[in-house]
Amino acid sequence: GAVVSQHPSWVICKSGTSVKIECRSLDFQATTMFWYRQFPKQSLMLMATSNEGSKATYEQGVEKDKFLINHASLTLSTLTVTSAHPEDSSFYICSAQRGGSYNEQFFGPGTRLTVL
Amino acid sequence: GNSVTQMEGPVTLSEEAFLTINCTYTATGYPSLFWYVQYPGEGLQLLLKATKADDKGSNKGFEATYRKETTSFHLEKGSVQVSDSAVYFCALITRGSQGNLIFGKGTKLSVKP
Numbered sequence: 302g303a304v305v306s307q308h309p310s311w312v313i314c315k316s317g318t319s320v321k322i323e324c325r326s327l328d329f330q331a332t333t334m335f336w337y338r339q340f341p342k343q344s345l346m347l348m349a350t351s352n353e354g355s356k357a358t359y360e361q362g363v364e365k366d367k368f369l370i371n372h373a374s375l376t377l378s379t380l381t382v383t384s385a386h387p388e389d390s391s392f393y394i395c396s397a398q399r400g401g402s403y404n405e406q407f408f409g410p411g412t413r414l415t416v417l
Numbered sequence: 418g419n420s421v422t423q424m425e426g427p428v429t430l431s432e433e434a435f436l437t438i439n440c441t442y443t444a445t446g447y448p449s450l451f452w453y454v455q456y457p458g459e460g461l462q463l464l465l466k467a468t469k470a471d472d473k474g475s476n477k478g479f480e481a482t483y484r485k486e487t488t489s490f491h492l493e494k495g496s497v498q499v500s501d502s503a504v505y506f507c508a509l510i511t512r513g514s515q516g517n518l519i520f521g522k523g524t525k526l527s528v529k530p
Contacts, residue, residue: 305460335516344523345518345520347518347519350517394460394461396461406463406516406518407460408460408461409460410458410460411460
């Protein structure tokens, strides 16, 4: 099956620092990757859609200068939370899509970010 | 706008009980509908899907039927097992999108032996 990994699985950082989260498709090439944020007992909220070699498309209300997304290759997308603050603490999940828009998305296990 | 509403959890059942998790949606056009499952400590996995009205998705004993007239996609299983304990998410993709999934809030299921 298709496997998506995320690294790190959890991270604790100080307020004001930047944190980078990696999302990799291990055994397939992903034309599109998605980044979601999940609050406790709430749904996954789409933050941005990332296509290889082009700028990410951000959802309304998501600050693109704060959440930097780079989709450098067909197997790697990164999310950098810049100048993190406690309110950025959350569970971040990526997914990778193989092929067209109705093809299945494969999800990573998520990254728990805690900002002190 | 497009949205998914699913029943609040947690749901606690005894092994071999019948399971229903309700899901209704609001969407323009004819979306594709999905159920995802998230086992403890793991990423979301596609459980089943349906792409048009009256389609029935099924997998691992779970079923859901795409009901256009009631805009619903309820998840059912006739006899749950302890290993089915997980969080279940109903989701949709609308045509013309890039494949952006819109999720419900998730329903946590606990099955007791």
